Amino acid sequence: MTTALTALDGQAARLDADDALAPFRERFLLPDAVVYLDGNSLGPLPAAVPQALTDVVTRQWGTDLIRSWDTNGWWAAPVRVGDAVGRLLGAAPGQTVAGDSTSVQLFTALGAATALRPDRTLLVTDPGHFPTDRYLAQAVARRQDLEVRWVPPADLLPFLASEGDRVAVVSYSPVDFRTGELYDMRAVTEAAHRVGALVLWDLCHAAGALPLYLDALGVDFAVGCGYKFLNGGPGAPAYLYVARRHHEAFETPLPGWNGHADPFGLSRDYTPAPGIARARIGTPPVLSLLALEAALTVFDDVDLAQVRAKSLSLTGFFLRCTTELLAPLGFEAVTPADPARRGSHVALRHPHARGLTRALADQGVIIDMRAPDLLRFGVNALYTTHRDLLTAARRLRTIVREAAYEGAPAR
C-alpha cells in the first residue's frame, strides 16, 4: 500500500468504528458485495417494506377489499404519509400531502403560488435547475402570462434587491442535483420575503439527508420526491408542502375529486376540502404510497443533525480520497470543499464519466453520472460507510490506471 492509501485506510477504519449511526444500516436490505452510492437517485430497499407490502396486498387488498379505504386507512393515507414526510422537513402536521409525481406537484405548487401574487410578472428560477422544474416553470409561466427569469443561485440575492418588486415566485432547490452544492435556504427565503415574493423549494436532494426547517424559515411551498433519501421505492409518490397561512387562498390548478370537501357527496361543483387535503387530486397509487410509509419508519428515532454530521464526514472523507487518489488521474471535484456548501453527494468531473460509471458497476460499485462528464457519488448516513467510499475511490483508480473502461470521452 502507498502511504496515502495506508493513511486513508486507517482513517476509514477509525471513522466507521466511531459511527453512532452504524446500527441503522440493519434497517436496509442491501445486497452483499455491492457498494451502493446511488441512494441520491434511488434509495435502497428498507427492511420494513417487503412485509408491510405483503400485508397491504394480501390482507388489505386481497381480503378486506374495498372496505380498506376506511378500515385500513387508505383514504387518510395521503395526509398521514404527508405528515410523516413533514416531520423530516420541519413541518408541523397538516401542511404536507403525499401523492402524484414531483412534476405534478411542481405544477400544482407553481400554479397555486403564482396565483397568490396576481399583480406580479416574474417567475424566477435556476437555469441549472432539474429539467422538470424548468419545463414546468416555463409551462406555468406561459399559462399565467408571466415571464421566466433564469437567475443562477449566486446572482439571486442581488437580482431580488434590484427587481424583486416584480417577482411573484422564486423556485429553487437547496442542493444542485449535478454538483451537490448546498445553497442557503434561509438567506433566499428571507430575501424573497423582503420583496414580497413567495418561495418554492424543490427538496428532492435534501429531504432525509439534512435537517430542514420549513416552518421556522417561513417557507411558502415545497415539493420533493419519495424515492431518493426517503427510500420509498422506484417512483414513490412525491409530496407537496403548503404553509398553513396559504391554505385558505390556495387554489389548485388540478381540482380532482379527492380534494373535494365532500368527495362522496358527488356534488356538481368543486368545493375544496379544508386544510392541506385540498391539494389532493385523484386516487393515489396505494401500493406505492404505503411502501413509502413503511420506508419512512427508517427514520424512527433518527436525529437528522446526526445524519447531517455523518453525511459531511462521509463526503469530506471522499473529497480527501479524491485529492489523494483520483486528482492525479484527471478527476476534478466540483462539489464545494466548504461543508456549509455541501449537500449529500460528491460530483467528480472526468471526460470518461459514462464509461467509468459502467466499469465501476461491473466492479460492484454503483454510482451514476449526469451528462456530459459528471460522476455522482451519493452518501446516505444511515447505511454508507467511510470504507465504502475508499473502496469506490480505489476501484475507480484501478480502472483508470488499467484503462479498463469503454466509450468515447464527453465532447
Added chain:
Amino acid sequence: MTTALTALDGQAARLDADDALAPFRERFLLPDAVVYLDGNSLGPLPAAVPQALTDVVTRQWGTDLIRSWDTNGWWAAPVRVGDAVGRLLGAAPGQTVAGDSTSVQLFTALGAATALRPDRTLLVTDPGHFPTDRYLAQAVARRQDLEVRWVPPADLLPFLASEGDRVAVVSYSPVDFRTGELYDMRAVTEAAHRVGALVLWDLCHAAGALPLYLDALGVDFAVGCGYKFLNGGPGAPAYLYVARRHHEAFETPLPGWNGHADPFGLSRDYTPAPGIARARIGTPPVLSLLALEAALTVFDDVDLAQVRAKSLSLTGFFLRCTTELLAPLGFEAVTPADPARRGSHVALRHPHARGLTRALADQGVIIDMRAPDLLRFGVNALYTTHRDLLTAARRLRTIVREAAYEGAPAR
C-alpha cells in the same frame, strides 16, 4: 322455497354449469365466504400479483437497484403497460400510456384536446358525469377561456346537430357510474366528428368489462383508471389514449421530464418525445404500475365478446332476481332492461341504500352505494357467478323483511 326462488335457483345452477368462463375465477384470490360485487369500484386481487410484486420489490428494487430502470424495464413500463391496456380498448400499440391518476390524465386530455380546436368555444360534457370529470372540465374551460355546456347524453345528438360547429370537445363516459346505463359510443363519436369536434371518452366503467373499439371508431382521446375491471389494485395508475393522428400536434399541459425527447440529456427546454411517450409526465409509481401489469395477465386468452355475453347474462339474471324478489319490497331497478343499454353493474334505488349496503356487508355480500339512494351491484364475468347474485338478492330480501339494518332513509 317459494316457486319464484326455486325457479331462480335452478336457473342460476344451469347458467353457472354452462359457463365457459368459470375456470377464470382461479385467476383471482377471492376470500372465502364473501360475495364480491364491488369490482366496479376496486377489482379483487389477481393471483399473479403477489409473486410479481415480491419479485419487483426484493429482486428488482432490493438487489438490482437503480439498474432496474434499464435491466428490468422500468423506464419502458408506462408505454408497455399502456399497450397492454390498449389491447382491451381496441387500440393498436403506441397510443396508450399508463401512469398518474385518472384526474391528471383527464386534465392532460382535456387540455390537449381543446388546444387542438382553438377556434371553438364550447366544451360539452355530461351533467351526470363522475365528479372529477366535471371539476376538471370546469378548470380546463376556465383556463382556456371556453364555456362548459352540460348536455345529458340523451340530448347530445340534437345538441350537436344544432350547435356543433362551436364545439371543441365532447367529453363523456360510455357507462353512467350511477345507473350503469350504457351509451352508444359509435353514435356519439360519429356525431361529434360530423361537426368537427373531438371526442374524449372516460372508460373507467367500461375497460375490461366489454369490448371497445377506439381505433375502429376513430376516437380521439380516452382515459380510464386501472383499479376497477382491470383489477390493478387500489389507486392503480390510470391510462391515456391519444389517437396516433393527433400525436404530432399533441401538446401536454404538464411537460414533465419523462416525456422529453432526450430525458437524460438535461436540456434546458422541453422537446416532446415522439409518439405517445410525449404524454408521460414525471417518474411513475413503479410498484403500483407493475402490479397493474401483472394484473392485466388475467386477460390473457380472454375473449372480451365472451366477457360481455356473460356480463349481460349476469346483470340480466340479477334484474330477474330484482323483479321476483326485491321489487315487492320497494326496490326499483334504474339500470335499463335492454341489454344494449346495460354496462356491467346494476343499480337499485331504495331510500335505505346506505344502511342496507352496510347490513349486506355484515352478511358477506360486498356492494357499494352512491348517494343518496342507489345500491350498486357490479359483476365481473371473470369471477362472478349467477349463484353470487341470487345469494345477494336473497340476503338483501331477508335483511329488508327483518328490518335488520340501520340508518335514516335518504332525503
